[in-house]
Amino acid sequence: MTRFHGVVPPVVTPLTKDFRVDYPSFTRVIEHLLDGGVDGLFVLGSTSEVVFHGGDERRKIIEHAVKINNGRVPIFAGVIDPTTDRVIQHAKVAQSAGADALVVTAPFYTRTNQAETIDHFRYVREAVDRPVIAYDIPVCVHIKLERKTTVTLAREGTVAGLKDSSGDDGNFRFVRQDLADLPDFFAMTGSEIVVDNAALMGAQGVVPGLANVDPKGYVKLWRLTQAGKWDEARKEQERLCRLFEMVWISLGRTSAGSAGVGAFKTAMQLLGVIDTNTMARPQRSLNAEEAGAIKAILRGTGLLG
């Protein structure tokens, strides 16, 4: 088993203007991230607009990433859909398409609880031959993976890691302490703005959507934390926080989902990485005025001249 660590961005899925996956742009995204020095690629996460894509497209996305990556870093694939057996179907596809690890959320739409959520992870893990990463994202699935749930799943070997996008840093700390004797447990924060904190608490990785825009920044930040250079880390984190301000620019006109990923896509278009900032339907893409505001942020943070 690969030992996972470091910066693992959730890879944006670029679209053409008529809402198809833009694979040439996708190739460039992957090279842009690998050039930036990232330690893994997480395809088909929330930032990748995973739930907007059906099963066939998901297979192609993984296969494309695996081909372009060509073994340089581990590939994590999100296998995200409302319920167990549908997740298992995605998981089998992801495994056969070459993913190194599978990222699984709690069930959603259905109203579940911790006990059934534990069973959910067990069923998925039993059905495949890849490590499973638990993805705690209550803002999307509306249930929190409680400390005891994560610890139970980790201790019994069902999950090999945690991507914590819950914003509950205290809980993350307790999970880390509870599992201090499992050095291979891959605990990642999903936050872009408290990466230094997470590292200080013992996170072994980070999954920043914003790294699609500035992979080098996040790699630098992470390396600084691993070297114990906390003051420099903080300075870089604060620069990245200023960059992060882009996610609120279209809020109100667009939903929170569109505002965040839409901003990343717009910035990546401005940086020449992808061809359009098109968002999957029914999300709204950012308009020219909003793109202007993002350009100003890119300049203010040193990403555009």
Place this chain on the structure above:
Amino acid sequence: MTRFHGVVPPVVTPLTKDFRVDYPSFTRVIEHLLDGGVDGLFVLGSTSEVVFHGGDERRKIIEHAVKINNGRVPIFAGVIDPTTDRVIQHAKVAQSAGADALVVTAPFYTRTNQAETIDHFRYVREAVDRPVIAYDIPVCVHIKLERKTTVTLAREGTVAGLKDSSGDDGNFRFVRQDLADLPDFFAMTGSEIVVDNAALMGAQGVVPGLANVDPKGYVKLWRLTQAGKWDEARKEQERLCRLFEMVWISLGRTSAGSAGVGAFKTAMQLLGVIDTNTMARPQRSLNAEEAGAIKAILRGTGLLG
């Protein structure tokens, strides 16, 4: 266009012990409901465990219902998945499989807003040639269809009706008043326990999951409300409320989702309608002790001797 009205139960999807759809039992469920006098059948709703089934199975479920129903009542089909284009794919299948109307929720998992939700319904409606019913179920999708959203969609002809499972009776009343000049707008309550109230406020239909257990009770209740016999209606509603108590029996051991539909399935098994009370994974099925408690309720409400 069919003029819709009355009792339209969300049809339970029976499973075999190994988690496959049990079509012989499904046939009996449909006959049980039609014998009870229902005015429509809503397949692939939340009570039908729709999000546990993939696209191929969903097609078979609709086709089976259409075949068994054989034109006796209108068939409503839920086309429920997180995002627009996946919903459209289900919608096209449902149309070709013979559904008379399509039931659509707001997007979920993704964080959407009212404006993008309005676009979502428009995109779906444009892609098919069947009336679309808006399904307001914030407990599952975590966004409420606001009064203005529903009224906008209704006035422009995008949606032909509303299934309101939000529990916000005041909002339902305002929507009814706002659309009083659209007599064909099919406004249904999704509640089992305030059907008389909804009828009093001008609902034209009801979608009670519990009608899978006692279709005759809900048909009687609805007929009484339409005849203005409010005291008798209340008495029947109160009997059905006692029956509804089954949905809390397993709560705690199981999730809320499993507790409700699991209770319906258990009661239907006890009544000889279906073969097992198996729930789709990772939900827990009710156990023997819980089935005993349900049997007592069935006896107390006159459904078992």
Place this chain on the structure above:
Amino acid sequence: MTRFHGVVPPVVTPLTKDFRVDYPSFTRVIEHLLDGGVDGLFVLGSTSEVVFHGGDERRKIIEHAVKINNGRVPIFAGVIDPTTDRVIQHAKVAQSAGADALVVTAPFYTRTNQAETIDHFRYVREAVDRPVIAYDIPVCVHIKLERKTTVTLAREGTVAGLKDSSGDDGNFRFVRQDLADLPDFFAMTGSEIVVDNAALMGAQGVVPGLANVDPKGYVKLWRLTQAGKWDEARKEQERLCRLFEMVWISLGRTSAGSAGVGAFKTAMQLLGVIDTNTMARPQRSLNAEEAGAIKAILRGTGLLG
């Protein structure tokens, strides 16, 4: 003990422009309500801006209401503050000031649970010699009085009634059914817009803030429901719903609290009942433009020529 029933408005507390209680206007409010035929007066409720007034002012408000009312209808007094012993202090004052019944919420600010909430009501009831009405208002105290809590308190004689402002009509119905053998239990809805529904489910009273504007309307509505004239009741309810639209006029510029009570005060000023529409600090009062919109609503519902 008085047998309570019918329309019991939460009485608006008028203020002068410099934020003092305007007792001459308060006298006119009370006469306006009694002229309208109401069956009780609820002073110091949420609509009365109770939590904006200290203990001394609260005593004066009750005493004034008792004096003006002069025994015509029962006086209910809200004794609302965060914790038990402070509520008891208010309760003793209210009793000595002549209140006929005391209205008590769950504790707030502190994070409580059902068990401690039950104890809270018991402690208050033991400390005074007046019937206690449980006031279920989760939008303010952020805990729901669960069905079992209310039923426990009612059966043991701790509470003599319930004012349900939770909006959970299904729960209200179950409480009514559970307590069907306690005919003196005074169950009231706090909603302005589903009074006919509540009556149909067996409510024995209603506490409509909007009755400050149109007491005759609510008295008429209530009498129609008690006479079983449901169609006429619905018509009157729908007129009152159109009147209720005033509560959203200033929303956004003001908070929800200011928007609702502020609209009532503005309408009462326009009707000549009170002198100002001043709201207690830090709430914002409605402005001239908003008052114009309210005037239009008063005309459209027959309250202004």
Place this chain on the structure above:
Amino acid sequence: MTRFHGVVPPVVTPLTKDFRVDYPSFTRVIEHLLDGGVDGLFVLGSTSEVVFHGGDERRKIIEHAVKINNGRVPIFAGVIDPTTDRVIQHAKVAQSAGADALVVTAPFYTRTNQAETIDHFRYVREAVDRPVIAYDIPVCVHIKLERKTTVTLAREGTVAGLKDSSGDDGNFRFVRQDLADLPDFFAMTGSEIVVDNAALMGAQGVVPGLANVDPKGYVKLWRLTQAGKWDEARKEQERLCRLFEMVWISLGRTSAGSAGVGAFKTAMQLLGVIDTNTMARPQRSLNAEEAGAIKAILRGTGLLG
């Protein structure tokens, strides 16, 4: 103006068995904290059960703390009640009783918004001659002080600091960055378990309820962070996290509020600081079995032999 900084515990208010403030024990609490090296005392905070005490008792509590402290460290006094003018009344009392700074929350019970909340702080500040600290505690008041609200109030000089008990570390970081040019703005975290993180982000102080049990631990932790000894800080923070586990021991039998402060009181009784672990009504005090579990934690973290 005093330059505030460092560890400022919210001081527990000990009670006798018959629910009166136990001033001899209170004296010992203060000496225990000052012996531990704390940099300030925050009386009448949430941990002090502030909302359980009326105005007269609150005055005595402040006066007692001021007398015992005798100028050794700054005294912060919570002036916490639902609405503006009642808060102002408390604030004037606190000022005359000798408090050095006043801690103010957003209004509660009433449904307010950001604009009215800003006005609330302005009205309070204008009425007194002491610095005002904004207290962000949505779990109690159910509204978040948004970034823009805090920054507006800080820039205009209305508030001199922030106690952030919201758990939203990302927001805290942005506020810190926005106010980086105001070095005297006193930004404190209210969390016990992420103090190192908060310090890393530039917090200038911490308000840990758990410091009532182990003031020396928090002083050590804070000093380590200020010296940039992050690894040692983390180790001490992790020990304090194990100590913090006490707050969940009675959860379920008691409310969350009782479980936390009740655990602190129980530990302080076991350590000989206070005489009883009595909680204000209707909260439940911890029982003997729960005290046993807390004793074990005190032993495991080196506080009891």
